[in-house]
Amino acid sequence: MxxxxxxxxxxxxxxxxxxxxxxxxxxxxxxxxxxxxxxxxxxxxxxxxxxxxxxxxxxxxxxxxxxxxxxxxxxxxxxxxxxxxxxxNPKTYIPETKLIPPAKRKTEPHIYTPEELQSILRRTSRLAPLDSLRPHTFTSLISLLWVSGMRISEVLKLNLEDIDLSTGIIHVRQTKFYKSRLIPLARSSTAALERYYNRRAQYGHDQHPTAPFFVNECAKRCNYITIQIVFHELVRQLGIKTAQGKPPRLHDFRHTFATRWLSEFYHSGKDPTACLPVVATYLGHTDVTKTQVYLHPSLEVLQTASKQFGAHAMQKPIKTRRNPK
Structure with a gap:
């Protein structure tokens, strides 16, 4: 209306x-x-x-x-x-950009460890009712957040036609800022989604291409509020908290994804500056400065970066100015 x-x-x-x-x-x-x-x-x-x-x-x-x-x-x-x-009307007042003080970050992102992920997935696999699709839905959904860096809203909007299980490509359509992108997955991740797809079919859910990929007990598209409530209860039971003592968010998987990539770049000896656009593409950013907000290097990564920079500086020849003749 x-x-x-x-x-x-x-x-x-x-x-x-x-x-x-x-x-x-x-x-x-x-x-x-x-x-x-x-x-x-x-x-x-x-x-x-x-x-x-x-x-x-x-x-x-x-x-x-x-x-x-x-x-x-x-x-x-x-x-x-x-x-x-x-x-x-030129008499119109145009608000100055600093009319409101700069916003402060509400919550410091929580970077999930692989051990925390495994503990969460063990809990989701035991969600009731055990003989329903529900535990498989939560396990597959959270696993996809971990491996793809997608926003939770993007995952919930996925339809069957958006996931090409033959090529391992996810088509994210008209997401934030109305952009679309393609996300390639590893074979293991594609296989996991295929297992969920097959279970979904066994439970008799709609197989039309435009049907939601992740469905709830009512055969409807999963609702964000419901997913969030269940997730918060799971992390509360596991005692997982942010540095501020608050429960971590689903959105923190996106921060974790980018930070894990950064760590991998340094440990594998790759140039993070050259590889950062890859992470930006996964996250759906057209500007790498937006991606930098999601990077939270650990002390270990910072030490590795410092050593690599020191080695690079030692190898770089120092140019001296010659005296003019």
Whole structure:
């Protein structure tokens, strides 16, 4: 159902969203945020002709309970809309980017060890009911997060047609920032997914290409909230905690994936700078600077990097400037 915009800027919001969609952009979040902004303006500034700083600041104050990361994201949406309005009325206030203090990271990522992964998988394999597909679903899903670096949302959106078991290629479609990518898997990982696929068929689940790959007990696509609740209970039982004493997240498997690759690069003697774009491709990043956020080298890796740099520096000839004749 389309939102009804009721403020003096309602028509402008519709025009803005229509323009952005004509450029191929998906704007569900924008429509949600602008809808709340519209209702705030209708309630507090019903006769206004243009957006002012007081309006934006007042709107942000209604979100004081929301984390600064979310507030920054919503301010960015308002800012882009105000830039559009500025073309129609130069009196429009365009929010400065530093109107909200920089967001602090909510949680330090937890880098799972292979031992922690094995303990988690042993628990998922014993999930009730044992004679159902459920334990296989959780085991296969978490294993895929470990070996692929995919976002949990991407894994849950996979359909049967998205996984080519003959080539070991996963097609991730229209994910974050509306990009698609291909992810190659090792033979062992492909074999594990094939075993789950066969079990899924044995339980009589839909085999249509557009059917969800991971299904729950109701033969529906797995729900993120349910997966998260079960996972948090598993890690709680196992006593796995972050450095801050909090339960680790499913998203931390993505951080773990990138960090494991970095460690492998150093231990195998490969050039991390040359190999980093490979990790970025797996993670779906077009800019390696975004991938660096997911890298959390251990002390051992840092020591290895230091030794390699020292060896490189010793081999590099020192150029001296000759005295002119």
């Amino acid at each position: 389309k939102k009804r915009f009721i403020s003096p800027f309602g028509l402008a919001i519709k025009r803005y969203l229509k323009l952005q969609r004509s450029l191929g952009r998906i704007l569900d979040e924008n429509e949600y945020v602008l809808g709340y902004f519209d209702r705030y303006l209708a309630a507090h500034f019903p006769e206004t002709k243009y957006v002012t700083r007081a309006m934006v600041v007042g709107y942000l104050e209604t979100m004081s309970h929301v984390h600064s990361t979310t507030r920054c994201a919503r301010l960015s949406i308002i800012r882009q809309f105000c830039r559009f309005l500025f073309q129609l």
